[in-house]
Amino acid sequence: MENTNNSKKLDKRTLLKSFHRWFWGALTCFSQEHMQTFGYMASMLPILKKLYPNHKDQVKAIKAYTAFFNTNPMLGTVIVGITASMEQARANGKEIDGETINDMRAGLMGPIAGIGDSLIDGTLIPILLGISLGMSTGGSPLGAIFYIVAWVLIAYFGQRFLYFRGYHFGDQAVSFLVGKQGAAIRRAIGIVGSMVVGGVLASWVNVTTSLKLYGANGKVFLNLQNKLDSIYPGLLTVIVTLFCWWLMTKKHVSAIWTMLLLVVISLIGVLVGFFNPGLSY
Amino acid sequence: MENTNNSKKLDKRTLLKSFHRWFWGALTCFSQEHMQTFGYMASMLPILKKLYPNHKDQVKAIKAYTAFFNTNPMLGTVIVGITASMEQARANGKEIDGETINDMRAGLMGPIAGIGDSLIDGTLIPILLGISLGMSTGGSPLGAIFYIVAWVLIAYFGQRFLYFRGYHFGDQAVSFLVGKQGAAIRRAIGIVGSMVVGGVLASWVNVTTSLKLYGANGKVFLNLQNKLDSIYPGLLTVIVTLFCWWLMTKKHVSAIWTMLLLVVISLIGVLVGFFNPGLSY
Amino acid sequence: MENTNNSKKLDKRTLLKSFHRWFWGALTCFSQEHMQTFGYMASMLPILKKLYPNHKDQVKAIKAYTAFFNTNPMLGTVIVGITASMEQARANGKEIDGETINDMRAGLMGPIAGIGDSLIDGTLIPILLGISLGMSTGGSPLGAIFYIVAWVLIAYFGQRFLYFRGYHFGDQAVSFLVGKQGAAIRRAIGIVGSMVVGGVLASWVNVTTSLKLYGANGKVFLNLQNKLDSIYPGLLTVIVTLFCWWLMTKKHVSAIWTMLLLVVISLIGVLVGFFNPGLSY
Amino acid sequence: MTISWIQAAMLGLFACLCSNSCMAGQAVGNYTIGRPLVGGLICGLILGDLQLGIACGVAMQLVYIALVTPGGTVSADVRAISYIGIPLAMVAIASQGLNPLGGSAANLAKSVGTLVGTVGTVLYYAVATMNLVWQSFGWKDVHNGKLNKLTAVNFGWPWISHAIFSFLPTMFLTYYGATAVTALRNALPMDGVAMKTLFTVGGMLPCVGIAILLRQIIGRTTDFIPFLVGFTLAASLGLNLVSVTVVSLLFAVIMYEVEMSKGGKQGNSTVPEGPNDDDEEDI
Amino acid sequence: MTISWIQAAMLGLFACLCSNSCMAGQAVGNYTIGRPLVGGLICGLILGDLQLGIACGVAMQLVYIALVTPGGTVSADVRAISYIGIPLAMVAIASQGLNPLGGSAANLAKSVGTLVGTVGTVLYYAVATMNLVWQSFGWKDVHNGKLNKLTAVNFGWPWISHAIFSFLPTMFLTYYGATAVTALRNALPMDGVAMKTLFTVGGMLPCVGIAILLRQIIGRTTDFIPFLVGFTLAASLGLNLVSVTVVSLLFAVIMYEVEMSKGGKQGNSTVPEGPNDDDEEDI
Amino acid sequence: MTISWIQAAMLGLFACLCSNSCMAGQAVGNYTIGRPLVGGLICGLILGDLQLGIACGVAMQLVYIALVTPGGTVSADVRAISYIGIPLAMVAIASQGLNPLGGSAANLAKSVGTLVGTVGTVLYYAVATMNLVWQSFGWKDVHNGKLNKLTAVNFGWPWISHAIFSFLPTMFLTYYGATAVTALRNALPMDGVAMKTLFTVGGMLPCVGIAILLRQIIGRTTDFIPFLVGFTLAASLGLNLVSVTVVSLLFAVIMYEVEMSKGGKQGNSTVPEGPNDDDEEDI
Ligand SMILES: OC[C@H]1O[C@H](O)[C@@H](O)[C@@H](O)[C@@H]1O
Ligand SMILES: OC[C@H]1O[C@H](O)[C@@H](O)[C@@H](O)[C@@H]1O
Ligand SMILES: OC[C@H]1O[C@H](O)[C@@H](O)[C@@H](O)[C@@H]1O
Numbered sequence A, B, C: 001m002e003n004t005n006n007s008k009k010l011d012k013r014t015l016l017k018s019f020h021r022w023f024w025g026a027l028t029c030f031s032q033e034h035m036q037t038f039g040y041m042a043s044m045l046p047i048l049k050k051l052y053p054n055h056k057d058q059v060k061a062i063k064a065y066t067a068f069f070n071t072n073p074m075l076g077t078v079i080v081g082i083t084a085s086m087e088q089a090r091a092n093g094k095e096i097d098g099e100t101i102n103d104m105r106a107g108l109m110g111p112i113a114g115i116g117d118s119l120i121d122g123t124l125i126p127i128l129l130g131i132s133l134g135m136s137t138g139g140s141p142l143g144a145i146f147y148i149v150a151w152v153l154i155a156y157f158g159q160r161f162l163y164f165r166g167y168h169f170g171d172q173a174v175s176f177l178v179g180k181q182g183a184a185i186r187r188a189i190g191i192v193g194s195m196v197v198g199g200v201l202a203s204w205v206n207v208t209t210s211l212k213l214y215g216a217n218g219k220v221f222l223n224l225q226n227k228l229d230s231i232y233p234g235l236l237t238v239i240v241t242l243f244c245w246w247l248m249t250k251k252h253v254s255a256i257w258t259m260l261l262l263v264v265i266s267l268i269g270v271l272v273g274f275f276n277p278g279l280s281y
Numbered sequence D, E, F: 001m002t003i004s005w006i007q008a009a010m011l012g013l014f015a016c017l018c019s020n021s022c023m024a025g026q027a028v029g030n031y032t033i034g035r036p037l038v039g040g041l042i043c044g045l046i047l048g049d050l051q052l053g054i055a056c057g058v059a060m061q062l063v064y065i066a067l068v069t070p071g072g073t074v075s076a077d078v079r080a081i082s083y084i085g086i087p088l089a090m091v092a093i094a095s096q097g098l099n100p101l102g103g104s105a106a107n108l109a110k111s112v113g114t115l116v117g118t119v120g121t122v123l124y125y126a127v128a129t130m131n132l133v134w135q136s137f138g139w140k141d142v143h144n145g146k147l148n149k150l151t152a153v154n155f156g157w158p159w160i161s162h163a164i165f166s167f168l169p170t171m172f173l174t175y176y177g178a179t180a181v182t183a184l185r186n187a188l189p190m191d192g193v194a195m196k197t198l199f200t201v202g203g204m205l206p207c208v209g210i211a212i213l214l215r216q217i218i219g220r221t222t223d224f225i226p227f228l229v230g231f232t233l234a235a236s237l238g239l240n241l242v243s244v245t246v247v248s249l250l251f252a253v254i255m256y257e258v259e260m261s262k263g264g265k266q267g268n269s270t271v272p273e274g275p276n277d278d279d280e281e282d283i
Helices: A012-025 A037-051 A055-066 A073-091 A098-136 A142-177 A179-204 A224-231 A235-250 A255-272 B012-025 B037-051 B055-066 B073-091 B098-136 B142-177 B179-204 B224-231 B235-250 B255-272 C012-025 C037-051 C055-065 C073-091 C098-136 C142-177 C179-204 C224-231 C235-249 C255-271 D005-018 D025-033 D036-047 D050-063 D078-095 D103-144 D149-155 D158-175 D177-187 D193-217 D221-235 D241-261 D274-282 E005-018 E025-033 E036-047 E050-063 E078-095 E103-144 E147-155 E158-175 E177-187 E193-217 E221-235 E241-261 E274-282 F005-018 F025-033 F036-047 F050-063 F078-096 F103-144 F147-155 F158-175 F177-187 F193-217 F221-235 F241-261 F274-282
Strands: A212-214 A220-223 B212-214 B220-223 C212-214 C220-223
Touching: A012 A037, A012 A073, A012 A142, A012 F025, A012 F147, A037 A055, A037 A073, A037 F103, A037 F147, A055 A073, A055 A098, A055 F103, A055 F147, A073 A098, A073 A142, A073 F025, A098 A142, A098 A179, A098 B220, A098 B224, A098 F036, A098 F050, A098 F193, A098 F241, A142 F025, A142 F036, A142 F050, A179 A235, A179 F193, A179 F221, A179 F241, A220 A224, A220 C098, A224 A235, A224 C098, A235 A255, A235 F193, A235 F221, A255 F103, A255 F193, B012 B037, B012 B073, B012 B142, B012 D025, B012 D149, B037 B055, B037 B073, B037 D103, B037 D149, B055 B073, B055 B098, B055 D103, B073 B098, B073 B142, B073 D025, B098 B142, B098 B179, B098 C220, B098 C224, B098 D036, B098 D050, B098 D193, B098 D241, B142 D025, B142 D036, B142 D050, B179 B235, B179 D193, B179 D221, B179 D241, B220 B224, B224 B235, B235 B255, B235 D193, B235 D221, B255 D103, B255 D193, C012 C037, C012 C073, C012 C142, C012 E025, C012 E147, C037 C055, C037 C073, C037 E103, C037 E147, C055 C073, C055 C098, C055 E103, C055 E147, C073 C098, C073 C142, C073 E025, C098 C142, C098 C179, C098 E036, C098 E050, C098 E193, C098 E241, C142 E025, C142 E036, C142 E050, C179 C235, C179 E193, C179 E221, C179 E241, C220 C224, C224 C235, C235 C255, C235 E193, C235 E221, C255 E103, C255 E193, D005 D025, D005 D036, D005 D078, D005 D158, D025 D036, D036 D050, D036 D078, D050 D078, D050 D103, D078 D103, D078 D158, D078 D177, D103 D149, D103 D158, D103 D177, D103 D193, D158 D177, D193 D221, D221 D241, D221 F241, D241 E221, D241 E241, D241 F241, E005 E025, E005 E036, E005 E078, E005 E158, E025 E036, E036 E050, E036 E078, E050 E078, E050 E103, E078 E103, E078 E158, E078 E177, E103 E147, E103 E158, E103 E177, E103 E193, E158 E177, E193 E221, E221 E241, E241 F221, E241 F241, F005 F025, F005 F036, F005 F078, F005 F158, F025 F036, F036 F050, F036 F078, F050 F078, F050 F103, F078 F103, F078 F158, F078 F177, F103 F147, F103 F158, F103 F177, F103 F193, F158 F177, F193 F221, F221 F241
Parallel strands: none
Antiparallel strands: A212 A220, B212 B220, C212 C220
């Protein structure tokens, strides 16, 4: 708040540049290890350049954004906007450090991933596609064109709106972080995030076993999947997920290796007749 | 508590008079604007006359009851009883003012409306009718007579009980209001009230669209209602309700005008094929 | 904590003896009045003998265990372990009295009964049986043998593990009891317990009425059970349960008399056509 | 079967007693006299065919068994159903020689009931709107301190609203009998815009009522959440209202305790805590 | 197939080991020996027809796969099912020359199982009631400080209850075989008042058990609410017990935190707060 | 219908633009160009049979209408579905002379789509893995302070990953057309171990993604509880995601208030409380 007169303020052009980099580049250099980290850094670059004329300061500032980042790129735009604003506050001498910025990013990225994946991938896109598919029955291009126009407009202006919301909200985001209310808000968002992630898992993922035991008379006497469902619907899905979580978090296995392990497990499962997707051409 | 000796106390006759006025008159002069306000004033009149011999005091006291009031008249009887008691306490010099009384009325009327509409209109009456209908199959008057007797007894003595419960509870109702516990209790009742009102809306109201798009081959390719249900079951019902709420609360449109607007919307909807109740003689 | 040097410590043999008495004898002298009280006393005897060489002290110490006790014997093993440890602490002069011990037992036995009955009787046993039944189709003894081996191993080592968990946990169990966190944990366990007991009731008990009224034309016009279900599914089950609770808790009727009363009620219900299990050979 | 002027007038009187804003009170008027089951009994007595009256009442009652009128909104008007619909249905059934207890009679009764019930909502709102006039008298009385006049405002003047919008329509419609219904059905076919709109509006009106209740409950934006959760429980999971109430009680208890633990200074009044008093004295 | 006295006595012995308040402990006695699947194995061995024994056991086990006995109440007694029901069913199936693995055999087994299982609950409560005698000995011993005698109270005397109400009934009923069952079925027809009452009571008894559990849990009226919510989740929404447990954990966490935040004076013990100590010293 | 090199190259270009880690951004690339409905339009334009392209796109889109890719895991790759699957399906349908709008054509399209979609996940992970190389360049640049090079790391180099794993495979597979698919189908029969494993893995991969999200959310063990409750609501009760979100908001509000009431020292910033300050001064 002190010396607001000589304070640095990001101009709209810089902000738009940062936003466009996120819009186009959040996932371009995606890897299982760092995910959106480079997309994020690329988006913050214009901001840092503007705020810190001094090259050394820029290099120091970018460090905060080298931490792992991943979220739903659509809704996540708001986080980029918030950091733009926090960075501006930091450049103006407010008591914000890289840690504070990263706390915010870490606290929000998970919940927003859950909520975003559910609302965008799981709800909004299917609705738009559902409507458009109707229009394209019979081979008409109408539906496809409608989808392209409607979605691109929604996505572009929606994300742009979120970016600037985040930027303007940023100042509060600081008080949002420090103190009790910040903790409370993050806790609340965390609850929503984890429940939604649970919902996403149950809605879109379904690991099942095909194991059936047959009696002498050829009748099935044990349908393992049914038995598991009567214990807890979706049990295998939860178990596989928690197993992956445990590998990555407690055993520090990387995502790639975890996936390869799943390949091995699947292979063995297929061989012993535990798994069988049951598809045919 | 001080000078309880020379304190004014409402006698049973006055309380019964007040109760009967509510029992018979809660809705007689109902309008969309003031709803049960006049029924309430009429019920408090005997109380005020008894407590304030001085006409000027009566006129002053009635002011508290000119505020908007609406609730489920059955369960709401308890509120009338409580105000009788609070008014008595006020007449005895306790530090209760019209504002306190109105806070209580405003805090309780909504939740009790929700709970009452659900329990009385939505549960108790249907059960009694269901039983009675059985007895009247074949054109026998038995069921109707049973219903009349059973319900009128329940209603009269039930409400009377609530009125006097409210009256005796009234003293606590004061401590109920001031301080922390009062806030907590009202919050708790509010939660029940809003969840129940949500339940009432979902159970008894169902706004649906009949919009269907047909493909070249005559098959339906878009059943909008199904699509909406897959987003959020009951979406249109919620939207219409929140729209009405927004009109009345944020735009200060009166209930009557809101209803007229719904007529216009329905007309347009019917004309464009969005709405179609699909009934026939 | 003071004079830990000359502190008494239970040896493994004593603990095992206590555990085995519980494992074999939790229910042997079961009655509706004292339930597992004698099983509990028999299990604590080796502990008390070890800790208090003086006979008078033993007699004094056993008093704490004369209070009513009942829980799920499997999961409940953890409680026995905890009391072993608390008793040891008491023998070492820590400020623990019989009341503290009983508070803990009373606070945990209910919830653990609910959770245990649901997880052991309602989930684990049915799963094991389900799998084993499959193997015994066609009259093969395989399933039965598998069940015996699998279950006895799980039960024995599972309970043994719980006993020693409880024993080691015991020290914390003290701080667990006194102070705020203790109250909070017991509250939390209580919530789980009561929700699970509610779930057990709904899942495994189903009191229904067979009362149907027929119209002149022979068609059913009142199916009371359907009507009750539309009010609140499982209503009769809840009512009978709360009635028993009320008899035993508020009217201090013993369990045996409550049961006899149910016999009378059932008899009358059968005679008037309210109850009819509808079975046949 | 015909309806005389005197019979029609008696039906009109009962109509005044039983709408939602009725002259015989909610319990006796609306919930008792207004219900088609009871209406069937009364119409049967007035028109001299008890069995037929009850049969019509039962048929119509089944349609409106759980009529809620949240926040003073009705989607079907019991006065019109019971005291216009039942008499007309009785006349129609008798004139067509249908078996009063048969299925066709019941169907005829239901369709007449639905028709006049929804049309009757117009009468309901008319009464409520006309009451604004008497209420304006009332405000003047309060302002001038003439409190005694309030009794007339609440119990007297509204009879005029009902005379105009309950008594007269009922009397005329029932007297002119089958002609009127036929005319109505021809004038307003079910697949015409007018009736479609009427029924659509009828289905939406309770939303206004719920909105009125919400206005009473909602203080801040987050207050919408329990409302939506209640809606979700009933709409998505099919929980009935008693079950929703049970679940809501758990959240209520939690909220109560959360509120009580706030601030931490003023303990629960039932458990006075020593230090609190000290704090109080500090101020 | 016939049953000799020695075979009948062996069945009687197993019956002592396996009721709910059994002499072989809950895990081994009730949950293992008592289950019809295992009972089928044992009866098959004793009577010398393993396949038939297992087949009967499997059929009966399916009926009682999830027998919960909350609060010491049983609606069907495993001792009677496994050691009276299975032998009798085996005799009946063998004498009628039915295919042991066929459907009729299974149905016969189930109906015999249901019959004796419910009748057997009388035996169960008889044992538990007779144990009150030994418990009264126990109280005297505690009172007189003769603690060593408690072992006999818990592990010794109850054998007498079982000798009378498990051993003898099992031995006699299985020895007199088919005659007994037929006599029972004739004496107690399913549509007679006695059996109807017995089954009705059997269905209600677990309510007493749940009530006993509730007595342990419920402190104040609001404690009924989570109980009712759990009931609602299972009864209205069909959630199974594991799912109910998962949901309850969320409420438990919330309640834990609410309790921890109460008062605000004593911080969570893991996060000691400076000022607290000061406050403590003030008092 | 045949596919020329130039057409195949154009398809390859679009393939680069649209995978999950795509060169045209998520909104335009993945969510627009990548969706089979749009892919159908584009392939139709490139191959000169719009109607057939759209018909194939519609058929495939229906299978993948709600594709979520949590935590960067995909179980089916839109690039392969849209720009390998659709062209090949078009060729197959045209060569077999099927009616483009008929059921057999749609089924053929779906099975080709499923096949290449799952096989294509290999391409997806290949691109993401190759990007590790460019990211290693990036870390060096950050370390050396050459920030300007980051733009190339994010927007430039990944084109190479796509050239190798999107452009080339698409171009070759579509050019060699039906032969390729037939070869693939023969080499990898659906009931063979390879394809069974591939599809099993495909079904499991999103678990890794969810686990990544969990790693971001879960701090302590109890944080699993809301996750499991959300799972239970959707899996056991069939609540959809919006409804789950609504319910979660109620718990969020409660947790917010619980957190705010903790400690009781720092009041809600919007409601400053007198006595608190006093306490602060005491310290
Ligand atoms: O909803 C509360 C209340 O509102 C109005 O007063 C009437 O419609 C009543 O019937 C209703 O109970
Ligand atoms: O319900 C708790 C507990 O009560 C009694 O002790 C027995 O019926 C046990 O089987 C049961 O686990
Ligand atoms: O799940 C969060 C996020 O993870 C990755 O970045 C991608 O798979 C995105 O599509 C997804 O939204």
